[in-house]
Amino acid sequence: MSAPPLSASALQRFHDLSDDLLATVSMRAGTWVSVNPAFERSLGWGEDELVDQPFSAIIHPDDLPRWSDAVNAMDCRLRCKDGHHRLIAWRFSYGEGGLTHCIGRDQAASRSSADEEKYRNLFRSMDQGYCIIQLIYEDGEPVDWRFIEVNPAFEKHNGLHNAVGRTMREMAPAIEQKWMDVYSHVATTGESLRFEEDSAALGDRIFNLYAFRVGEPEERKVAVLFQNITEQRHAEEALRQSEDRLRVLVGELQHRVRNMLTVVRSVFTRTVATNEDLEEVVDHFQGRLGALARTQVIVARTAAGMVDLQDLIRDELLSVGVHDGPNVRIGGPDILLSSNVAETLGLAMHELVTNALKYGALKVDGARLDISWSIDLDQGRPNRLHLRWVEQGVPAIVLHPARDGFGRELIEQALPYRLGAETMLEFRGGGIRCSISLPLDGRPGSAE
């Protein structure tokens, strides 16, 4: 069963209350015949302002031909009384007398309030800075801009407080011209730009930005989404530099390791060549390897790879269980040695200590060992080290001629060759005397 037809007065009430636009038009005459009150509520036009007026009174001229040709449905723009346009979706129904009934719905109205709230929330809560600016021209040249709208994150990114309503030059007089040019380009061409730019005027910040035109072209308005990426860029730069440093460091480490292995092999060859007895070879080689290893450990203690001379000597003595005391004196100013110097000097100390332990001052009761050093300064910087090793009270009979010759070669040949040292090694009554004098810039033969 169908419901009874609605009365004319009921239909009239629907007609008056509807938020949709209801109109009767004459397509033949091209005029509005009747409009409902929704026209006034959403567009601002009263019934008396439209009835019998041509379509062109409110339909956008570009949309007129489609309006006239429309059959069932179409979209067109209607001009509001305040000059803005609204997009209306129409459906048509054909009645008696050549009249057409039209039902129109405001496309923006159905979305706008919900959408607007959604977008407002988005702009308020997002971490990116957002603003709408309006460019200011003088003699056709962009010279400044005014902030129309900004979001809360805006000032976190660029440090500008209370920007709305003020111009950029008011807040940052030194703002670079390049900003005017790029925003003016967006405003005049309508091209959206994504770019990165820095600004000394805004505290040397680097920004990542997306600028696009909003509003009518003649308004010269640009919306800008942006982010301060200064720290990110600096962190990236620091990371890149640290990667470069690491690369160099790895290269150096490789070089050092291989060099050290080659030295170890050469020391082994020399040890084998100068000892007849296999047990002696093992004993001597292990001792020398140990000395090289100890220096490496001390080198690793400081970031700069420098070695404290006192540590070097004490570690060498400690490795054979000797501490300083009444019979063993160690003394001299604090001095840091480069790893090159420490390596060869450490090996020399090892030879001297081993010799003293087997045949000299560290073996004989009542004998004394003095290890002392001094430093020459050049303009306040250490430039030469003088090291003395003096054994006393060792009976002449215990003196031993230079063991396998390795120690003597090391002190008399290798130290001068490797470190530009001047050395003296004597076996005289009372024990060994050795003096080593070497430049501290690490380069033998250089006049520095």
Next chain:
Amino acid sequence: MLWGLAMSETFKDKRILIVEDEYFIAQDIKRVLHQAGAEVLGPVSTLSEGMCIAEEGRLDAAILDVNLHGQMSYTLAEQLAKSHVPHLFLTGYDDWSLAEPHRDTPRMAKPFQPMILLAALERLLSAEASA
């Protein structure tokens, strides 16, 4: 040593410069070259000493450590290349840590084996002789 004898003709009276800042390594190389019958110039441990020898004497080949007390031996390598003296790097560095123009210079990795070093030197000398 057999290989020493076998190669003695190749290296006989050849003047070979050794630039290496580690004393014991330098002595090792010197011994190997002596045994092969070569005449050794140096060894020297600094770039400036190496440059002096390269400038004043007739050289048949050179063995260069790359890092000499923190100084790179590239300038010496360039000097040698200019006067057509074949040379090789004896180094702990990998190719990629050498400066770009020198990556094609023959390179012998440390630690080196005496026989392989001699073989590399022989190749350098014969390439120069046939050039």
